[in-house]
Amino acid sequence: MKTALTIAGSDCSGGAGIQGDLKTFAAHGVYGMSVITAVTAQNTTKVSHIQGLEPITISKQIEAIFDDIKVDSIKIGMLFNKRIITAIVNTFKHYQLPKIVLDPVMISTTGRILLKGDAIESIVKDMFPLCNLITPNILEAERLTDTPISNTYDMETACRKLYELGSKNVLVKGGHLRDTACDVLFDGNDFTYYNHKRIDNPNTRGTGCALSSAIAANISKGQNTVDAVRMAKDYITKAIAGGFSIGSGDGPVNHFIER
Ligand SMILES: Nc1ncnc2c1ncn2[C@@H]1O[C@H](COP(=O)(O)OP(=O)(O)O)[C@@H](O)[C@H]1O
Numbered sequence: 560m561k562t563a564l565t566i567a568g569s570d571c572s573g574g575a576g577i578q579g580d581l582k583t584f585a586a587h588g589v590y591g592m593s594v595i596t597a598v599t600a601q602n603t604t605k606v607s608h609i610q611g612l613e614p615i616t617i618s619k620q621i622e623a624i625f626d627d628i629k630v631d632s633i634k635i636g637m638l639f640n641k642r643i644i645t646a647i648v649n650t651f652k653h654y655q656l657p658k659i660v661l662d663p664v665m666i667s668t669t670g671r672i673l674l675k676g677d678a679i680e681s682i683v684k685d686m687f688p689l690c691n692l693i694t695p696n697i698l699e700a701e702r703l704t705d706t707p708i709s710n711t712y713d714m715e716t717a718c719r720k721l722y723e724l725g726s727k728n729v730l731v732k733g734g735h736l737r738d739t740a741c742d743v744l745f746d747g748n749d750f751t752y753y754n755h756k757r758i759d760n761p762n763t764r765g766t767g768c769a770l771s772s773a774i775a776a777n778i779s780k781g782q783n784t785v786d787a788v789r790m791a792k793d794y795i796t797k798a799i800a801g802g803f804s805i806g807s808g809d810g811p812v813n814h815f816i817e818r
């Protein structure tokens with residue numbers, strides 16, 4: 560059995576974060592494990608509370624897993640603050656790491672800050688160089704490169720700038736562009752474009768989490784990065800098409816449809 564680990568925040572409503580990641584791993588037939596960085600109280604309309612965990616609690620979770628179990632890939636999501644990032648990076652130093660897919664989660668679709676300002680610098684300096692792939696959305700890529708993005712040409716420019724920050728591959732996701740859902744991958748030499756039709760369904764909660772954990776699951780199963788992203792993009796497209804309403808705000812993507 561292949562394994563995958565998510566290091567992320569808990570979303571009690573089950574659409575994003577740890578809960579969305581574990582559903583994605585299960586749908587890929589990969590054994591999922593989790594290290595929780597923060598507990599959020601959120602639903603389809605808002606994030607009402609966030610409690611970052613103490614760094615020691617995060618380090619101990621990582622040690623418990625790596626001291627005993629072979630980890631075939633890691634997905635990293637919500638990191639929340641600088642102390643948490645430092646704890647993870649310091650604990651990682653004791654282990655041989657598999658490929659890491661990092662979704663630099665900064666803000667929820669419902670508008671709540673999920674990464675404190677002073678933590679952005681730490682992610683870039685300490686985390687990006689450890690990663691096989693980073694998967695910023697348009698807003699995150701704009702923030703990280705300080706450049707506006709409105710089309711695929713701008714996405715390529717952002718990919719080049721982000722690549723210089725140390726990750727081996729960069730995927731800029733186009734879900735927030737108006738009339739396309741094109742994602743752009745850059746490996747330092749070549750671009751790969753994943754161009755799917757935009758789906759008209761507001762129930763897209765957890766798309767970024769599901770995409771990055773699907774990529775990690777595919778890497779666990781031995782896929783290279785280009786194919787892992789292609790398969791994950793097919794997965795998320797179907798999951799968005801099947802997204803459903805469960806509350807008064809936008810609902811989650813669907814991990815349970817026939818594929
Ligand atoms: N309406 C949509 N139709 C099709 N694909 C979408 C749609 N919205 C997002 N996606 C895709 O979902 C994935 C997550 O993208 P995005 O929404 O940009 O990330 P995030 O959830 O981190 O903001 C990407 O592959 C993106 O292209």
Ligand SMILES: Cc1ncc(COP(=O)(O)OP(=O)(O)O)c(N)n1
Pocket residue numbers: 567568569570574575576577599636637664666667668669673763764765766767768769
């Ligand atoms: C705990 C937690 N982590 C990440 C997110 C953001 O999820 P994402 O898939 O990027 O997008 P939305 O669900 O916000 O549309 C989150 N909300 N909570």
